[in-house]
Amino acid sequence: MAKNTPPQKKANQFMRRYRRNLIIIFMTAIILFDILLTTGVSYYASKTMNRKISMLMNADTYQQAMNVDAYFTDIKDTVSLFFSDEAYYTYDATKVTGEIEKKEKEDVILERVRSLGVLENFSDFGVVYADNSYIGWLSEGMFEMLAHDEMYAFFKRHTSAENAESGWFCTPMNNYDRIYYVKRINENAVIVASIFSRELESIFNIPQSLDGMEIRLTDENEIVLYSTDKNEIGLPLDHTIKRLSIAGASASDKNYLVTSVASKTNGWNIICSLPEKYVTEDISKLMLFTQIFSLLLLFMVALFGYFALFRASNPMSELVATLTDKAEHDQLTGAINKMSFRTMVETLIMNGTSEDAIAFVMFDMDNFKQVNDTQGHIAGDDVLIRFAKLLNASSDNDTIFGRLGGDEFAMLVIKKQNDKDTLRDILEPRLENLRLAFIDEFEIYNKTCSLSISIGAAVAMDKGVDFDGMYKFADDALYTSKREGKNRLTIVMKEESGA
Numbered sequence: 001m002a003k004n005t006p007p008q009k010k011a012n013q014f015m016r017r018y019r020r021n022l023i024i025i026f027m028t029a030i031i032l033f034d035i036l037l038t039t040g041v042s043y044y045a046s047k048t049m050n051r052k053i054s055m056l057m058n059a060d061t062y063q064q065a066m067n068v069d070a071y072f073t074d075i076k077d078t079v080s081l082f083f084s085d086e087a088y089y090t091y092d093a094t095k096v097t098g099e100i101e102k103k104e105k106e107d108v109i110l111e112r113v114r115s116l117g118v119l120e121n122f123s124d125f126g127v128v129y130a131d132n133s134y135i136g137w138l139s140e141g142m143f144e145m146l147a148h149d150e151m152y153a154f155f156k157r158h159t160s161a162e163n164a165e166s167g168w169f170c171t172p173m174n175n176y177d178r179i180y181y182v183k184r185i186n187e188n189a190v191i192v193a194s195i196f197s198r199e200l201e202s203i204f205n206i207p208q209s210l211d212g213m214e215i216r217l218t219d220e221n222e223i224v225l226y227s228t229d230k231n232e233i234g235l236p237l238d239h240t241i242k243r244l245s246i247a248g249a250s251a252s253d254k255n256y257l258v259t260s261v262a263s264k265t266n267g268w269n270i271i272c273s274l275p276e277k278y279v280t281e282d283i284s285k286l287m288l289f290t291q292i293f294s295l296l297l298l299f300m301v302a303l304f305g306y307f308a309l310f311r312a313s314n315p316m317s318e319l320v321a322t323l324t325d326k327a328e329h330d331q332l333t334g335a336i337n338k339m340s341f342r343t344m345v346e347t348l349i350m351n352g353t354s355e356d357a358i359a360f361v362m363f364d365m366d367n368f369k370q371v372n373d374t375q376g377h378i379a380g381d382d383v384l385i386r387f388a389k390l391l392n393a394s395s396d397n398d399t400i401f402g403r404l405g406g407d408e409f410a411m412l413v414i415k416k417q418n419d420k421d422t423l424r425d426i427l428e429p430r431l432e433n434l435r436l437a438f439i440d441e442f443e444i445y446n447k448t449c450s451l452s453i454s455i456g457a458a459v460a461m462d463k464g465v466d467f468d469g470m471y472k473f474a475d476d477a478l479y480t481s482k483r484e485g486k487n488r489l490t491i492v493m494k495e496e497s498g499a
Contacts, residue, residue: 050257053210053274054250057259060207061272064215065261067203070338071405072168072265075181078119079193082127082185088112089185093129109135115483121369121406123178123194128152130188138192145173155182155190168266170197170225176234179225197233200226202406205331212278216241216271225268237271245271252276330403332381333388341402345412345467348400352462357415357423360470361431361457362478363391365407366486370449383407383451386441394434410474420459424491431455431489439487452487454478460494470494 083089088109096102109127113136117125126136132151146154158167158180165184170176178194185191204215206228217226222237232238237245244251244258247269251258258273330337336344349358365383372380384407391401391409401411415423438453445451456478458470477490484490 050252054252054257054259056207056210057213057257057272057274058250060210060213061259061261061270064204064272065263065270066339068200068217068263068268068270069265071200071203072181072263074405075120075193075195076166076265078116079181079183079191081116082112082191085112089189092186092188093133093135094131094188106135113137115479117193118482120193120195121199123196124180125193127185127189127191128155136192139178139194145171152190155180155192156184158182159184159190163266168219168268170219170223172234176223176225197226202332204228210274213272213274216269216273218269218271220267222269241271241273244273245269333384333403335388335391335409336400336402338402338404341400341404341410341412342467344400344402345470348412348414349462349465349467349470352414353416354461354463355417356462357418357420357459358462358465358470359411359413359420359423359427359457359459360474361411361413361427361455362471362474363387363409363411364454364478364482366452366454366482367450368407371445371451374449375445379445383442383445387438387453390434390437390441394430394437410471414462420461420493424459424493427457427459428489428491431457431491435487435489454481454486455489456481457489457491458494459491465494 087105091105091109093102093106096105113126117136124136124138124142126134126138128134128138128151130152132149134151138151142151158169159165159182160167167182169180169182170178171180177197179197179200180192180194182193183191200217204226206213206215214228215226216224216228216232216237218224218237222242224232224235224237227233240253240255241258244253244256245260247260247262249260253276255276256273257276258271260269260271262269329335329340345360352358365387368380368383371383384403387409388401388403391411395401395411398415399411399413401409403409413423413427415426435453435455439446442451456474456476458473458477460470460473473492473494477492480490480492481488
């Protein structure tokens with residue numbers, strides 16, 4: 001074999017330099033491409049993620065506001081039930097002198113107060129008169145706050161003509177543990193209802209997709225009445241959050257992304273904030289991911305291009321799907337929440353025919369508060385979860401059920417091409433078996449806390465009915481079960497005329 005000649009050696013050296021330069025150029029192009037890709041993806045991801053998270057937070061804030069409005073509206077509606085009879089709201093303790101007459105009238109009012117006071121787990125519920133006497137129950141904390149001769153003046157001061165002689169307030173005298181609603185019922189009497197502010201924990205739910213989000217409820221003076229950070233309760237709203245709080249809108253700075261919505265019930269603000277670090281952490285992870293895989297993207301454009309698109313879009317789709325699911329379902333029990341249950345019921349009724357039989361069933365646990373008070377809220381949550389499973393086990397394809405709030409559940413049953421008498425015959429043993437199953441399931445709580453279930457059902461033909469009408473009839477049946485001793489079933493037949 002001939003030896004290499006000098007020209008051949010030069011040619012080999014040229015090829016080596018050419019290959020080396022080509023590799024350098026190629027590697028430089030790869031590095032520049034990596035820088036451009038990382039910068040572009042980072043910029044786009046930052047803008048997109050901020051925009052989409054802002055949209056998700058806005059949607060969640062509106063959902064929180066709707067939950068709060070529904071809860072406060074329930075309280076107002078419960079108080080309004082006191083006006084169902086003149087005997088309740090026209091009585092004036094300052095004008096009645098006869099002891100027998102006074103006792104008879106106050107016994108009637110006390111019975112009404114008791115029947116209403118159990119509905120929303122009120123910590124205070126009663127009527128206070130101008131002579132500072134009262135009917136109902138006021139907590140020990142109330143007596144610690146006020147001298148006995150100051151009660152009426154204190155509560156009257158919190159009513160206003162602008163709010164139909166009513167008002168909402170918290171007071172630093174009880175460390176903001178309670179939220180009060182007061183309403184004037186006559187010239188010398190106000191009705192007082194209060195709930196523990198911790199009850200709002202069941203109203204506010206933070207989606208996992210927005211982990212790290214903080215929720216606050218503030219009054220007209222921008223005092224924090226509820227917060228996921230309990231150390232803020234009773235304090236003025238943080239000035240940074242306050243500056244970014246624009247009712248019905250979103251705002252952000254280098255520290256926070258903030259959305260705020262005013263409650264329609266009392267004007268208090270629901271404010272959600274997300275520290276910016278939770279957004280930038282995700283972006284930093286995305287940048288690192290892009291730097292590692294950008295080299296491979298150059299050699300496998302088609303495969304890894306699709307992979308990158310999938311990875312960029314899929315997390316956002318999962319976030320939206322997760323938020324939608326949580327907006328429709330109660331996060332503790334997995335049951336449909338109140339708003340979604342109402343929507344589904346209205347849709348089913350609207351799509352039904354006049355030949356369909358429909359039943360609206362209300363469930364309310366008797367003495368559930370005793371379980372929470374004596375066994376703890378973990379035990380109470382366990383009861384709610386297990387009861388939801390009982391409802392699910394007793395449901396068929398013609399049934400939907402949901403949690404309306406607290407320990408109150410509802411069920412809708414529609415039987416196609418059926419009549420209401422037949423539906424009642426089907427429904428009555430089924431609900432009775434469910435009541436007995438409840439006692440068996442919670443036998444230990446039945447013995448220790450007298451825990452049971454009261455059921456009220458309204459049955460009608462699907463002609464001229466709506467959600468509110470069926471809800472009221474079923475609710476009246478439930479009250480009947482409560483009044484007649486609890487732990488029982490009451491079914492009423494709604495006439496087609498709507499009477």
